[in-house]
Amino acid sequence: MTELNNAAVPVILAGGSGTRLWPLSRADYPKQFLGLAGERTLLQDTVLRGQAVCGAAPIVVASEPHRFLVAEQVSAIGSGQATILLEPAARNTAAAIAVAAHRVAASSPEAVMLVMPADHRIDDDAAFQKAIERSIAAARDGAIVLLGVQPTRPDTGYGYITVDGGAGQGGTLGIARFVEKPDAEAARALIAQGDCYWNSGMFVFRADTFLAALLRLEPDMHAATQRSVEGAQQDLDFLRLEAESFRACRSVAVDVAIMERLEGARLVPFAGGWSDIGSWDAVHDTSSADARGNVCLGDALVRGCDTSYVRAESRLVVALGLTNTVVVETPDAVLVLDRNHAQDLKSALAVLADDERGELTTHQTCYRPWGHYESLIVGERFQVKRITVKCGAILSLQKHFHRAEHWVVVKGTAEVTRDDEVIMLTENESVYLPLGAVHRMHNPGRIPLEIIEVQTGSYLGEDDIVRLGDQYGRG
Numbered sequence: 001m002t003e004l005n006n007a008a009v010p011v012i013l014a015g016g017s018g019t020r021l022w023p024l025s026r027a028d029y030p031k032q033f034l035g036l037a038g039e040r041t042l043l044q045d046t047v048l049r050g051q052a053v054c055g056a057a058p059i060v061v062a063s064e065p066h067r068f069l070v071a072e073q074v075s076a077i078g079s080g081q082a083t084i085l086l087e088p089a090a091r092n093t094a095a096a097i098a099v100a101a102h103r104v105a106a107s108s109p110e111a112v113m114l115v116m117p118a119d120h121r122i123d124d125d126a127a128f129q130k131a132i133e134r135s136i137a138a139a140r141d142g143a144i145v146l147l148g149v150q151p152t153r154p155d156t157g158y159g160y161i162t163v164d165g166g167a168g169q170g171g172t173l174g175i176a177r178f179v180e181k182p183d184a185e186a187a188r189a190l191i192a193q194g195d196c197y198w199n200s201g202m203f204v205f206r207a208d209t210f211l212a213a214l215l216r217l218e219p220d221m222h223a224a225t226q227r228s229v230e231g232a233q234q235d236l237d238f239l240r241l242e243a244e245s246f247r248a249c250r251s252v253a254v255d256v257a258i259m260e261r262l263e264g265a266r267l268v269p270f271a272g273g274w275s276d277i278g279s280w281d282a283v284h285d286t287s288s289a290d291a292r293g294n295v296c297l298g299d300a301l302v303r304g305c306d307t308s309y310v311r312a313e314s315r316l317v318v319a320l321g322l323t324n325t326v327v328v329e330t331p332d333a334v335l336v337l338d339r340n341h342a343q344d345l346k347s348a349l350a351v352l353a354d355d356e357r358g359e360l361t362t363h364q365t366c367y368r369p370w371g372h373y374e375s376l377i378v379g380e381r382f383q384v385k386r387i388t389v390k391c392g393a394i395l396s397l398q399k400h401f402h403r404a405e406h407w408v409v410v411k412g413t414a415e416v417t418r419d420d421e422v423i424m425l426t427e428n429e430s431v432y433l434p435l436g437a438v439h440r441m442h443n444p445g446r447i448p449l450e451i452i453e454v455q456t457g458s459y460l461g462e463d464d465i466v467r468l469g470d471q472y473g474r475g
Contacts, residue, residue, distance in 0.1 A: 010050025
């Protein structure tokens, strides 16, 4: 990593696997990778926002299963110099921030870090920049600063922070206490007091300041995360943290591990249109609505509805006479939700988890470093997929023990390896890959390659893949 000197380093926490926006967001494709409000995803908006404020390439802390999604989305917005730290296991925000701080401190202990979750939305970038500039100034003087959002309603989905009086240290406020997601009555009481803010989960501090607090309050985590960073290994575009040390960390939020126990923490107020987009109700509130308060996306027809959110992903959706309702359609699941019960989705998802429903974790479209595939038909002893391979991409050299495959090219050109043969296929041409054949697909063309794959056999699971060679480092 280049010398950081006194530059502010944006640190993006992208390891979440949230399903609060199910069925659009799933464990394998969580909300930070979705374009909920425009062409760019929440992750991309956060990276660009951090770079604009800090003027430095970001550090992105991500989970290993999402590594190629992160790399592709960051690269697509011209942030190819990002450092992507891969967490070997989910350990919440304290450990994620700690490894980033150790990484920064290795080059410049006094460098200021701006820590941001990857899945938040901010409307007023100019107001955000001013708040961060104030926070950076305080952080350079040794403060650990949290961005507090001016509340606009008694929302029970956010944590609250109360402050202890007058401004000081560059206009920052002292933090009195943290209140974790109060009920409606308590939230109203907090707002009525006039000295509280929503906890944004965004922090600004010097790397050495944070690590000193971590050493004092969580010495075991300090040691474990330091070992994990020191033992990290470069792998393609990623830096893989040393797994055993990282897994030794307890799973705890940074608020609980550090902030609630820290004396002298400061808060900078922010009132620039912020949301953590933690529910479908919040998605509605942060989207452009029509004159009756309806948000319609995709092939949706709405008549006689008010304050509703209707999203069609794969087919026509018609909504009539709905009020304050969310309808989200995907190819394999449909959600219909009263907006007043948006926070109750968690209990329904727990039932899906108990039943081990695949719709909770994966979409019909699955993304891979070489492209993506979509399951079209699944039957007894057969499956049909549509596979899209990016220009120049190569799938792993592999074989299957339980299935044979037929590939039909519908767009582009495929270079297919089948045992000792290399076969070139163009539109309307096909190849048969018998059970046990060693095979590989390559798109040598300048347009995406699309094929229809028909699998037949006694077992069609994705784990029936024996990789003999893979340029993406997958086993």
